[in-house]
Amino acid sequence: MKVIFVCLGNICRSPMAEAMFYQLLVTNHLTDQVSVSSRATSSEEEGNRPHPGTRQILEEHHLDDRGHRSTPIKRQDFYDADLIIGMDAMNMRHLRTIAPKGEQDKVRAINDLTPGHQGEPIPDPWYTLRFDDTYNSLKRSLPYWLDYVKERLD
Template identity: 45%
Template sequence: MKKILFVCMGNICRSPMAEAVFRDAFQKRQEDNFQVDSAATSRWEVGNPPHRGTQKLLSQHHISTKGMRARQVTTEDFYNADFIIGMDQENVSDLQAIAPDGTENKIYLYLDLVPGHTGESIPDPWYTGNFEETYDLIQKGLNEWLTFLEKD
């Protein structure tokens, strides 16, 4: 089983949105060899559900956030996850700074797989208020990531 961990700063907007979108995609494809989770680089929102903007938008697309709670990334995550996907460049830098030796190669920037978007970050809707933009960018990378994850 391949384990995928999406990471953003608070784990209430971008990373839980990616977790829910990917979980939904794997269910629709009837793929059960993937485990999807999300976490934060900070402790600020630990224990909180996804942001109401994330919940509302995902609900409109019939994607569940049931049972999701923010948590901070742990040392164990670096050993347990096969892919650790940061939603922006700062997340990736933070992850690289705390990654145990030998686990740095598991860290990716989400949009790096999307043609024409290498090196770009997904803007944080906590600050922009634009949850639709976040959803659209996650969707833009979905098929690229599914192809990458299924062949790896």
């Protein structure tokens, strides 16, 4: 199974989600069955490393960004992935607009499965500089995505 997290620039939220989800996969011995990556809806940051705020949070929590570089989402990603998770309404609109016909059901919002938080975005810390809030929001939502993925592996 292949999971892709997506945000605007792929330097804040989605690489943080990727690193956190990868650690969940490692902890649950699923790296041989599930791959995770992240992408951008914009090409503005293409090739750039994660934002310093993201790198700091990952370091504080002993998470590896695995040499991440910002990469825009491409049409082929929709065919290759099993699950594409956007961070906010703007990401979701963009993803649904560019998703090929028949592949739109793979696109989901980050809090779709989070009880009491469905429909809530994860605000972009590039603007807010609240990287701890981003980490905590992802920490709350990602275990539900792990359960979702595990159910589909059985």
